[in-house]
Amino acid sequence: MHITLKAALSISALALLAQVHGQLVWSNNENHKSGGHVPPPAPRPVVFYHGMGDSAHSKGMEELFESVRTLAPTIYIHSVQLAESESDDKKAGFFGNVNDQVDIVCKQLKENPHLEGGFNAVGFSQGGQFLRAYVQRCNDPPIHNLITFGSQHAGVSDIPGCVNSDPSCSLMRTIVKAGVYSSYVQNRVVQAQYYKDPHNIPRYLESSIFLPYLNNELGAKNASYAENLKKLNALVMFLFEEDITVKPKETSWFGFEDENGNIVDLEDQDIYIEDWLGLKEMDEKNKLIYETLKGEHMQFSLEEFAEKVTIPFLLELEEPGLSTKARSQLNRLRIKQLRQQQQQQHDYQRHSRESRFKLQILD
DSSP, rough: OOOESSOOOOHHHHHHHHHHTTTOOOOGGGGGGGGGOOOOOOOOOOOEETTTTTTTTTHHHHHHHHHHHOTTOOOOEEEEOOSSSSHHHHTTBBBSSSHHHHHHHHHHHHTOOGGOOEEEEEEETHHHHHHHHHHHOOOSSSSEEEEEESOTTOOOSSSOOTTTTHHHHHHHHHTTOTTTTSSHHHHTGGEEEEEEEOOOOOHHHHHHSSSSHTOOOOOSSOOHHHHHHOOEEEEEEEEETTTOOSSGGGGGGOOEEOSSOEEGGGGSEEEEEEEHHSSHHHHHOEEEEEEESSSTTEEOOOHHIIIIIIIIIISOOOSSSHHHHHHHHHHHHHHHHHHHHHHHHHHHHHHHHHHHHHHHHHO
């Protein structure tokens, strides 16, 4: 989905965030050279991959890029673009073969001389799992830190809804109704390629052309997928606490639902237990970072992005370690508690409805 920025911060406010961390980083200001100060090395380049319904250089994306440049004026930013025009790039987020699109991204990033030494990457919504596909399938040049926002790492149990009556989105949902696992739909509709029916896993494994391969869920495992993913310095996964667009929201952390609608967290799944993708080993090395953002899908402020992403993971002013591990554990515990509270509220409401119904019968 496209980015919804909660509020726009002023340039001075963003600069202040960097000053809180000691200095305005990577500035071209000559004052850095006076007084014996040695400027820090230039930050790694950053690659962004937009989500469904958005485009590489939309207004929201450009505002975000500017906020990053405010903190690091010399940083190089590349935004993945699958088509020349903005409208066609947006359509590519709905229609096409994801495997072919990942191949295009691999070629696009490989041919960019600014990225040859490696880079950090940020994927919004479906752009997150597509960047993970880049890591697993090519990773040349390599990604250092991969940050994903509300991404559907474990798939979705329902096709995402549409915002603002988007015609491409409406057409996508109409086509999907013809049969999400049919060959026609699978090879043409992007969202169908990461749809995972919790009531019919065998059909998903048999017919889906993208996600079961990416997640090494089939009998024959691709060992290079795990080896490439483990090369990441950190996989930072943001979950939106009030997300109702992506179902279940826990898919942002590789969680998914069973046939009864109960959420099964990553650590309780075979993909983790048997370490099909190296996620267990990464977790043990503090490379998996679980983060949260309050609000609905893809809604955040520039200040939140600066504090939680730009400063620690793009400018790398904080090293992932025990502090991030402790925060990840607290975030996971808090989401579990929130889920339990929501379930209790649901059970209470259902019990109240049943009680009222029984009273009406007695009356």
